[in-house]
Amino acid sequence: MDKIYIRDLAVNTIIGTLPEERKKKQKLIFNIEISCDLSRAGKSDDLKDSIDYKKIYDNILELAEMSCFFLLEKLAMETAKICLADKKAVSVKVTIDKPGALSSARCPGVEIER
Template sequence: MDKIIIQDLLLRGIIGINPDERVKKQDILLNLTLYFDIRRAAETDDIQYAANYKEISKRVIEYVEASSHLLVERLATEVARLILTEYPIARVLVRVEKPGAVRFARSVGVEIERDRGDFGLE
């Protein structure tokens, strides 16, 4: 399966369990790998057969910046669900990181991989 890579989306949102994290937006770093067969798009050079990564990115940004999950695990899962239910993506790898969340670490995060079957879509 082919891969479309969206790397280092730096967003601002509410994420975390501590009281100060519930009111102040903080940096959230998001990386996505979208598994999608690009052959028809490549053969026809037609966007209707492609995974429109600009549209997908805009939708994910909109979602993350409006969300207020407690855990990065939940945010990663909901981003995967959004992509797989709204777009014809076969599988997605989602990495969510909180830069500076742990002292002496550049960032801390989770990485999950989900397919359409994980959300009852196939």
């Protein structure tokens, strides 16, 4: 299966359950991997035969910057829905890291596959 991906997308958003997390935006790092068949786009050289990663990128930015979710799990699920809205997408893997959330670890995060 072919893949389209967006790596290391940094977004600042309100996320978390602690009172201090609800007051200040935090940096999150998204990695998105969309499984799809790219053979038609490879032959036609036409974006309509592929998944427009710029559109996915813009929609994820809008979701993350405007959201006030408590859990990374919810944000990951909504991100997956954006990716799967394109009928050419077969499946998606969404990873969201929350750097700085744990003092002795690089970052906690979530990964979902739909």
